[in-house]
Amino acid sequence: MATGRTHRPATRSRGIPEATVARLPLYLRALTALSERSVPTVSSEELATAAGVNSAKLRKDFSYLGSYGTRGVGYDVEYLVYQISRELGLTQDWPVVIVGIGNLGAALANYGGFASRGFRVAALIDADPAMAGKPVAGLPVRHTDELESIITDNGVSIGVIATPAGAAQQVCDRLVAAGVTSILNFAPTVLSVPEGVDVRKVDLSIELQILAFHEQRKAGEESGQTATTPAQPRTGAPARTAAAAVGRKGPEGDVPAVMPA
Amino acid sequence: MATGRTHRPATRSRGIPEATVARLPLYLRALTALSERSVPTVSSEELATAAGVNSAKLRKDFSYLGSYGTRGVGYDVEYLVYQISRELGLTQDWPVVIVGIGNLGAALANYGGFASRGFRVAALIDADPAMAGKPVAGLPVRHTDELESIITDNGVSIGVIATPAGAAQQVCDRLVAAGVTSILNFAPTVLSVPEGVDVRKVDLSIELQILAFHEQRKAGEESGQTATTPAQPRTGAPARTAAAAVGRKGPEGDVPAVMPA
DNA sequence: ATGCCTTTGTGAACGCGTGCACAAAGATGG
DNA sequence: CCATCTTTGTGCACGCGTTCACAAAGGCAT
Numbered sequence: 001m002a003t004g005r006t007h008r009p010a011t012r013s014r015g016i017p018e019a020t021v022a023r024l025p026l027y028l029r030a031l032t033a034l035s036e037r038s039v040p041t042v043s044s045e046e047l048a049t050a051a052g053v054n055s056a057k058l059r060k061d062f063s064y065l066g067s068y069g070t071r072g073v074g075y076d077v078e079y080l081v082y083q084i085s086r087e088l089g090l091t092q093d094w095p096v097v098i099v100g101i102g103n104l105g106a107a108l109a110n111y112g113g114f115a116s117r118g119f120r121v122a123a124l125i126d127a128d129p130a131m132a133g134k135p136v137a138g139l140p141v142r143h144t145d146e147l148e149s150i151i152t153d154n155g156v157s158i159g160v161i162a163t164p165a166g167a168a169q170q171v172c173d174r175l176v177a178a179g180v181t182s183i184l185n186f187a188p189t190v191l192s193v194p195e196g197v198d199v200r201k202v203d204l205s206i207e208l209q210i211l212a213f214h215e216q217r218k219a220g221e222e223s224g225q226t227a228t229t230p231a232q233p234r235t236g237a238p239a240r241t242a243a244a245a246v247g248r249k250g251p252e253g254d255v256p257a258v259m260p261a
Numbered sequence: 262m263a264t265g266r267t268h269r270p271a272t273r274s275r276g277i278p279e280a281t282v283a284r285l286p287l288y289l290r291a292l293t294a295l296s297e298r299s300v301p302t303v304s305s306e307e308l309a310t311a312a313g314v315n316s317a318k319l320r321k322d323f324s325y326l327g328s329y330g331t332r333g334v335g336y337d338v339e340y341l342v343y344q345i346s347r348e349l350g351l352t353q354d355w356p357v358v359i360v361g362i363g364n365l366g367a368a369l370a371n372y373g374g375f376a377s378r379g380f381r382v383a384a385l386i387d388a389d390p391a392m393a394g395k396p397v398a399g400l401p402v403r404h405t406d407e408l409e410s411i412i413t414d415n416g417v418s419i420g421v422i423a424t425p426a427g428a429a430q431q432v433c434d435r436l437v438a439a440g441v442t443s444i445l446n447f448a449p450t451v452l453s454v455p456e457g458v459d460v461r462k463v464d465l466s467i468e469l470q471i472l473a474f475h476e477q478r479k480a481g482e483e484s485g486q487t488a489t490t491p492a493q494p495r496t497g498a499p500a501r502t503a504a505a506a507v508g509r510k511g512p513e514g515d516v517p518a519v520m521p522a
Numbered sequence: 523a524t525g526c527c528t529t530t531g532t533g534a535a536c537g538c539g540t541g542c543a544c545a546a547a548g549a550t551g552g
Numbered sequence: 553c554c555a556t557c558t559t560t561g562t563g564c565a566c567g568c569g570t571t572c573a574c575a576a577a578g579g580c581a582t
Contacts, residue, residue: 017568067531088470318541527579543562
């Protein structure tokens with residue numbers, strides 16, 4: 001997950017735990033699929049399996065929304081779809097702007113998952129004048145100069161940043177100044193925003209790095225508990241000599257005492 | 262965040278808490294930036310600010326790796342970069358394959374963040390025969406038929422799925438059968454994998470939905486505490502069909518409120 | 523009606539993650 | 553060598569999230 005909100009010390013919004021909110025979209029997706037297959041009701045067990053979670057957790061999650069189930073029967077699919085949608089605020093239309101129409105921005109613009117959930121791409125914005133007017137996903141790319149007017153004219157409160165890291169903070173500042181209060185950030189940077197603005201981060205390379213960690217651990221385990229690292233110095237920093245040279249036994253003795261010195 | 266691993270009840274791998282592992286890439290990025298600016302040492306306070314976390318948390322995180330720091334001084338940047346890289350397994354080369362070269366897949370292939378961290382795109386794979394051979398990000402797209410041989414020939418253990426939802430599970434199964442043990446899934450589906458295989462999920466629309474929730478809450482608060490819920494009693498099982506039948510515009514426009522039944 | 527069977531909703535226990543606050547460690551200057 | 557000052561490393565307490573396990577609730581058959 002690349003995730004993480006900014007500020008607000010885990011205050012449970014209106015009584016609904018943050019962790020639960022994060023799972024509601026998951027339930028909603030599973031329920032939508034059931035709805036399309038015209039399934040009338042579903043038990044917590046079935047739905048939990050479909051959503052990939054534990055059934056007890058699901059029931060507790062739903063209990064925060066209210067008592068929407070029938071004992072001995074389960075949950076009414078349509079009704080639950082409506083309740084969760086309403087809770088998530090998807091019954092209203094959310095205009096969003098995407099800033100930075102490179103490969104990723106274009107992919108996001110074309111991503112169908114947005115439109116189908118109450119999100120409407122109000123505009124695509126890019127700093128490159130050469131991009132201006134060029135149609136992407138059926139919308140003409142607008143120049144950054146128009147950012148403020150686009151935001152205010154369309155009442156946009158959610159912005160997506162898909163610019164290079166270097167431009168992200170600046171774009172963020174302008175979005176916020178123009179009235180945006182929620183930002184989805186794809187740029188590999190830590191954005192600083194004023195109180196009251198939510199930022200969620202999606203970082204592709206971080207996800208891969210986390211996978212690499214576990215992958216390495218798996219590889220290390222099977223090969224007879226050998227040092228996790230094949231002691232491959234690489235570039236960088238034998239430096240920090242002191243500690244290293246001392247043969248600093250890492251945390252648990254897995255650090256190859258031999259440092260390239 | 263779109264995140265979430267599969268199975269393994271939060272076992273802390275090799276003593277390092279999962280939450281800490283998820284933050285290591287963040288620290289690494291901040292440290293790399295410092296390194297490029299030739300900054301020799303950094304205090305926990307400075308680094309924490311740069312990474313967007315609390316300094317106490319950062320120190321505790323580092324304490325799981327070992328005692329790499331000098332009291333009264335701080336941390337040696339180069340040395341820490343090396344230690345974290347090693348811990349994450351980035352000192353070795355990780356060949357990855359990207360399956361599904363649509364908009365998103367192409368964007369991922371072009372994403373520089375991969376190569377710069379020890380990840381090497383070994384191959385791009387797509388099911389569309391028309392795509393075969395077409396160069397994307399400097400690599401020729403290979404057909405799905407070659408999937409298995411590509412995996413084994415290159416010793417790929419990490420796969421990225423960027424296919425439509427419908428194809429994801431099938432692709433996943435083939436990847437796993439061919440030897441992949443870590444999967445980064447961009448398709449909006451819950452993948453089921455055998456024990457021992459890690460799956461991380463990045464879901465764009467879920468992130469937006471979470472933002473919408475908070476956005477709605479913010480809007481509701483300022484407008485005189487109006488209950489988020491229009492006080493809809495909902496006794497036993499009344500509304501139920503009611504909600505839907507009422508012509509309830511499905512939460513999303515894509516769910517036909519009209520139920521065939 | 524009555525009893526049985528299924529499934530929800532939740533009280534309670536537990537474990538992980540976070541943040542505080544401080545003692546220990548080392549650098550630095552006299 | 554000693555005093556002082558900075559910054560790390562961590563013991564501890566607290567709160568959130570997860571899971572178990574079960575009583576209550578409703579459907580259904582008899």
